Amino acid sequence: MSLTLDRNSRQDRSSNQGILLSIEHLAVRFSSRERTVHAVNGIDLSINDGEILGLVGESGSGKSVTALSIMGLIRWPGKITGGRILFKGEDLLGKSKREMRGIRGDRIAMIFQDPATSLNPVLTIGEQIAEILIYHKNLAKADALRKAEEMLDVVRIPNPERRLKEYPHQLSGGMKQRVMIAIALACHPELIIADEPTTALDVTIQSQILDLLKDLRNQYGASILVITHDIGIVAEMADRVAVMYCGKILGQGDTDSVLMNPAHPYISALINAIPKLDEERETLDAIPGTVPNLSKLPRGCSFSPRCKYAKEICFDKEPEARRIGKMIASCWLNG
Amino acid sequence: MDRVRRHGMDFLIKRVFAIVATLILASVIVFLIIHLIPGDPAELLAGPGVPKNEVEMIRKTMGLDKNLLTQYILWFSRLLRGDLGKSLVFGDSILPLILERFGNTFLLSLFAILLSVVIGIPLGMASAIKQNSSVDISVMVISIIGISMPIFWIGLILILVFSVDLRLLPATGSGSFAHLILPGVALGMNSLAIIARMTRSSMLEILRQDYMVTAEAKGLPASVIILKHALRNALIPIVTIISMQFGYLLGGAVLTETVFVYPGLGRLLVDAISRRDYPVVQACILLIVVLFIVINFLVDMAYTYMDPRIKYGK
């Protein structure tokens, strides 16, 4: 996927748009007998109304954990050790289990990575969509199934009436993911979290799903948090982007700015690592080194061991987040 | 076991054919038992101390002087007519005797399996949901003890406590519901332990699956997540185990029936063996084998029906 900056499809979200979700200093750790992993290390992130935010990072960077934290799905041995998650002003971390269950699926919904394993094999498609309506919107079963059929149509699945009675294994991968989207959309949530929505799918299906998500955002006005390791996806559909590394956000801002002026060596390295169609290349520009052990993070900036431009202070003190042009970045190189 | 991934008539027909073939094979084996026992089959069937001419008469009627194939056909045709011969001990026709005893065993086994399912499955579920908690550990310990204790000893203890000391329940015989309780509990203990363990491991396996996270992400109430999403999946292997256990109980209530002097199939078999009542032995074994094959077949069908991936294979 090449990095064409699709300006036309992106809307200009200025800062006077309402803030839907605001994460402040979130910290999540996983403890076992042998060690403690700090999966999320104090991040600040916000999503505005109706915007698509891309959260980019390698595996292990903490992006999925962030998503699960928003949903309130962090379970032992994981524990949220600090911060707030403000959803329209209310702190989700302070809510009771019951309240969270009311919000999950209804106001905030999630789409998972592997649709093949994320759908229950012994329940029909219709049942799996209808139940979310039955429990959140108190619909009768017949009404819920009718609405489910509508949703299948919205996500562009042909023959929705027949599909209702089918089982997940009878559908292709792309269709299964559409069903997941239908489930997520059923209650018209304000926020949809898509965790690597296309990673498990064929390349040809990928763009279909992404287009679908974009159109749905336009239709329903929901905000979407897209979590991915693929910068190309972010370039194609996200209004704003945040880059995570070792549980920290290294930079965030609107997509154009971040991609054009990264303001962080890791981000520029990510962008450069992708070969471009009109370029002549002999080797891939991979980032040297490996992701550090999350239970033994280096002092100072977590990227410093792999950074070409690291200065002495980078190894010593963690950089603070600072506004550089149109984005916020945490890097000592910015002064 | 490999399963044909197609639902429909030819699948069913195929399975029915297989079962008939197995039944015939089993009948051949059972038929051969008499010939495997050291000694002259006619004498064995006639019984000890029977005068020579009677033995010869038996040899003639049973066709034991002819070749094996003819014998088998004779035996099989008699079988189809319902003639299982006469008991050497009771002198009565075997078929009604066996059926009556079987009915008793069936009742007892039903009670036992119901008990073990009603208690075992919830215990297993609780154990899986609260893994490594005190509930889990106690269930695990109790179930492993339940598997280790000999049924006949459990039976004796139950008799001691409830019949002898407390005088609450009858120890032996049959005829009323009260007579079912003690043997039913003794018989069910083992199955309870196995079912609880199986439920636990099956649930644990299911709870780890991705679709359970999806169910949680939908914000569904906990009871729905556990019962509708998890249990439906976990039950598939559990139902198999339950059916197998039922089969075990039917054929294997031997020890329990002996302890409680319960007039069932198991005790009939044991008595027949010790008294060398070979016609009865043969008949009992045949019945038990047939039962097993039929139950196995039903389990197969149940499995196919319960798992949509098999029922509606692509």
Add this chain to the structure above:
Amino acid sequence: MNTLRFVRKLLRNKLATIGGLIVLFFLVIAVLSSPLAQYDPMEQHLDAVLQKPSGQYWLGTDELGRDIMTRVLCGARTSLIIGLLVILIGGTLGVMIGSISGYCGGLLDVAIMRIMDTVMAFPTLLLSLLFVTIIGIGLEGAVFSVALASLPRFARLTRGSVLSVKEKEYVEAAHVIGQSHIKILMKHILPNCLAPIIVLSTLTIGNSILIVSGLGFLGLGAKPGAAEWGVMLSNARGFLRSAPHVAMFPGVAIALTVLGFNLLGDGIRDVFDVRQK
């Protein structure tokens, strides 16, 4: 596989440790039953019938005045021999059949496994009853029956292991070098199956003791007067009210011993499983 590390891992599992201790205790009293026994197991003291445990008869006496403690000890030895014989006969035969089946594959494999599956579908006790009918009543018949009934599980297990290792490269390499089939089997394939076979053997010993004592209880195993736990329980039935201790001790002995083997077997399985993960 490092034995010391294995033992240490095993000890970390509390239940397995308890099982191991019970088994150890059982082995000790079984082996030392002769010197430990105060009396002769068949010796009747008709003047001290159905006595409660006392200083003279530590576990009391049964209906013929025989010392229960002695008989329990002898029963332990009998049970140990039974268990060992079963895994020796059933296990060895089973492993042999399983290896041949898995190694040769093809129609032979299918046929053998069909037979094994059919046998496995029946409860061991029923199978034993069937064999006893043919072989005859008695302890030898009982042991042989249980051995035959346990055979299929060993066969299946071995076959599974053989199948998984058969395709590996070092086996092919051995073929190429020209090692004989038997050598390949013994040197390369079988050592991999060792772990699950050990687990199965442990559990089988416990199960055999359970079944053979069951047969003894039914009067189809050891002789009526023998010092075998199942037979002892059968005799004790008539005296439940007057002398419950006669039934208690052999019953506890069976339960505890089988429990020990089950806990130990489960524990060993857990240790191997963790390593596999």
